Amino acid sequence: MSIKEICQTDAVSISKDSTLKQAAQKMSDFHVGSLIVTNVYNNKEFPSGIITDRDIALCMSSSEKPQDIKVELIMQSYPVTIKYTDGIYVAAKIMLENAVKRLPVVNDDGSLYGIVSADDILSLVGEETYNLTRLTGSQILKERGVRMPTKEYLQI
Numbered sequence: 001m002s003i004k005e006i007c008q009t010d011a012v013s014i015s016k017d018s019t020l021k022q023a024a025q026k027m028s029d030f031h032v033g034s035l036i037v038t039n040v041y042n043n044k045e046f047p048s049g050i051i052t053d054r055d056i057a058l059c060m061s062s063s064e065k066p067q068d069i070k071v072e073l074i075m076q077s078y079p080v081t082i083k084y085t086d087g088i089y090v091a092a093k094i095m096l097e098n099a100v101k102r103l104p105v106v107n108d109d110g111s112l113y114g115i116v117s118a119d120d121i122l123s124l125v126g127e128e129t130y131n132l133t134r135l136t137g138s139q140i141l142k143e144r145g146v147r148m149p150t151k152e153y154l155q156i
Helices: 020-030 053-059 088-098 118-143
Strands: 034-041 044-052 102-106 112-117
Touching: 020 034, 020 053, 034 112, 044 053, 044 102, 044 112, 088 102, 088 118, 112 118
Parallel strands: none
Antiparallel strands: 034 044, 102 112
16 A cells, blocks of 8 residues: 555645744644645745654753744754655655654655655554454354345345
């Protein structure tokens, strides 16, 4: 399964010149834990960094006016990205190798497509695990000769 099928295509972005106060407000407004820092070329956004709620929290004690610090100073520059055509196992491997929980997803030209998180992958794996456990139960019923009607059969 490709990342395109599970990633969030409405990734929230911010400019590197924004303040931490603006970043925190944007995270609150959109209910997200990270923002992709982008540069715009030819009306397309290209990831140049990523900033997380944790980055902001850790920065709060480092300055008398942390809210005025520019995103550029604490963002992770050159974020690890993944192409929208790559698979979920590639994403999990990249996250593990780089100790990150979120990956900006990019198009073939490197422009921003979306974002995928470890939670997105865990949700998919959990759903598939549940489906596999149901498969085992239905095989046992089939072996016993018990037939379960499908939803289509039950609808009159």
